[in-house]
Amino acid sequence: MGSEFFNDFIVERFKALNTSELILNETFRKIVTCEIGEDDTIKILIEKLPAKKDEISLAYEILKGLQTPKVQNTAEKKKQLWNQLKTAEKSSQLFQHLAASLLILFIIVTVFYLSQTSTTIEDVTFSNEIDSNEITLILASGEQFILNKKPYKIKHHSDGSFFYAGNKSKFRSATVKNVFYQMIVPYGKRSDLLLSDGTKVWLNSGSRLIYPPAFEGKFREVFLEGEAFFEVAKDLEKPFYVKTDAFRLRVYGTRFDVRAYKKTNDFTTSLVEGKISLTPNQRLLAKEVFLLPNQKAISSTDHKTFKINEVHDLENMYSWVDGYLSFDNESISKVIQNISHYYNVPIGIKIRNNDLKITGKLELKDEVERVISGLMLLTKTKYLKDNNKFLIYQ
Amino acid sequence: MKLTKLASYNILWEDYIKKGSEKALSIIYLDFYDHLFNYGLKHTKNREVIEDSIQNIFSYFLKVRKNLGPVNNLFGYLLKSYRNQLFHELAKHNKFISTEEFSDSDFEYFRSQEQNIIDQEENHIIKSSIQKSISLLPSKQQEIIYLRFDCGFSYPDISVILNISVESCHKTIYRAIRTIREDVKIKIRL
Numbered sequence: 195m196g197s198e199f200f201n202d203f204i205v206e207r208f209k210a211l212n213t214s215e216l217i218l219n220e221t222f223r224k225i226v227t228c229e230i231g232e233d234d235t236i237k238i239l240i241e242k243l244p245a246k247k248d249e250i251s252l253a254y255e256i257l258k259g260l261q262t263p264k265v266q267n268t269a270e271k272k273k274q275l276w277n278q279l280k281t282a283e284k285s286s287q288l289f290q291h292l293a294a295s296l297l298i299l300f301i302i303v304t305v306f307y308l309s310q311t312s313t314t315i316e317d318v319t320f321s322n323e324i325d326s327n328e329i330t331l332i333l334a335s336g337e338q339f340i341l342n343k344k345p346y347k348i349k350h351h352s353d354g355s356f357f358y359a360g361n362k363s364k365f366r367s368a369t370v371k372n373v374f375y376q377m378i379v380p381y382g383k384r385s386d387l388l389l390s391d392g393t394k395v396w397l398n399s400g401s402r403l404i405y406p407p408a409f410e411g412k413f414r415e416v417f418l419e420g421e422a423f424f425e426v427a428k429d430l431e432k433p434f435y436v437k438t439d440a441f442r443l444r445v446y447g448t449r450f451d452v453r454a455y456k457k458t459n460d461f462t463t464s465l466v467e468g469k470i471s472l473t474p475n476q477r478l479l480a481k482e483v484f485l486l487p488n489q490k491a492i493s494s495t496d497h498k499t500f501k502i503n504e505v506h507d508l509e510n511m512y513s514w515v516d517g518y519l520s521f522d523n524e525s526i527s528k529v530i531q532n533i534s535h536y537y538n539v540p541i542g543i544k545i546r547n548n549d550l551k552i553t554g555k556l557e558l559k560d561e562v563e564r565v566i567s568g569l570m571l572l573t574k575t576k577y578l579k580d581n582n583k584f585l586i587y588q
Numbered sequence: 589m590k591l592t593k594l595a596s597y598n599i600l601w602e603d604y605i606k607k608g609s610e611k612a613l614s615i616i617y618l619d620f621y622d623h624l625f626n627y628g629l630k631h632t633k634n635r636e637v638i639e640d641s642i643q644n645i646f647s648y649f650l651k652v653r654k655n656l657g658p659v660n661n662l663f664g665y666l667l668k669s670y671r672n673q674l675f676h677e678l679a680k681h682n683k684f685i686s687t688e689e690f691s692d693s694d695f696e697y698f699r700s701q702e703q704n705i706i707d708q709e710e711n712h713i714i715k716s717s718i719q720k721s722i723s724l725l726p727s728k729q730q731e732i733i734y735l736r737f738d739c740g741f742s743y744p745d746i747s748v749i750l751n752i753s754v755e756s757c758h759k760t761i762y763r764a765i766r767t768i769r770e771d772v773k774i775k776i777r778l
Binding site for chain 1: 610614617618621622625626629639642643646647650651680697698714715718719733734737738740761762765766768769772773
């Protein structure tokens, strides 16, 4: 391209142009950005058109000045990002296949662990996160019951069998010994069950209870992750224990609420009636801490001690048992926080007036959106939904 | 990027959409990544959004290959897709993060810090004068000028990418160049 012919051609074209026209000229722009011509094309141009020297060099400087520095990512980084993209794509194609085989694997692992004769609660709790979308009862055999049709009743018997009564079907399971069952309740759902000793347990959203279908041995013991309300049947011979990741709770016949959410590091126990004691897991020789009715014990962040508080609105704390959240002159942000926690859904707030107080009961519907839209109607706010996130605004 | 080369990317694109050649798409990805990245930097400081948006459009291309059609100007097509995705991601951020950090989705021709440090270069008067003149323009006009002079897009391409008429491209660029030239001339005389 760097021929005499080309040079003559551009000289002829540019000789009548002023600075602006040069800048706007496509050929001139390409010469400046080195898309056409040679490195010295501009120089030659100025030599051949000395009268236009100022205009050409100004046009050149302006076009140069309009170029901005570019960030260059390394080839390795780009290749890595591309590979990530490909892998993600492949895995999404394989996802269903994989999910099926993972489920089988999970069942095999569970069966393997549960079939060990010396199974303890600790052996069972190792297993995975709460990832089911439905309330699920997992038997020692690995068999899973999806409990998505309400209402239903689950009642355990002292021989290790349980009775299920749903809308359409009823059955009684086989008797088993020395095993553990798990009930898993995903976010936004609740469930309850009757243990073999007559103890009633209500499980709140995002919880897991591990328990033996029949209590054998010298004491009764269950493991809890999440929140549950207990009405423990009296049995002076066999003390009842609730274990969590932070503490062990001993029951002396009573009604109480336990919260053991790992995600938010919320380990709190509130006593409604009777007598219970708590012992932190962290310290081997720790003393029992006793709780009186209308008191709550909050586990310290390191789970070594407890802070005991009096509670005045105890009923509000476990109103979820009856299927609603109860608020007494609570700020809207606190209410939203509760809903967000219950359904495990991020909810943002952009509200100028945070003095908005709410008193009353909020029904816990299955769909978080129905709860939010109801609340919005009351408080005259609006909400946006995006990708399962919500934003509340005025 | 040279135009001659740009045309060959259109062929690579056809190789991908018609024959499913992932190799072809990977070349496009690797070669255009920096261009999209730099374009993103003009819109926001949030590099996470910039990178996620690139991943998302290519992930889309991988998913819906059979629904994709041939294009006249691949760079323009990529930029337009990327621009939409970027705005989508930024809107998501703005919705849920109330801090001001992400609210600057406006186009800025000379955004990053290093671009403002024009040290002892001899032509620094001209450069700083250009930057000043451009920064005073509305962000949409800055973007038009950027696509024309920094990326080298034609007027029809720009009108497609930004959904505006070819005439308004012409007008904007003509006026902007006149202003820049006048401002520079004043600066040089001083």
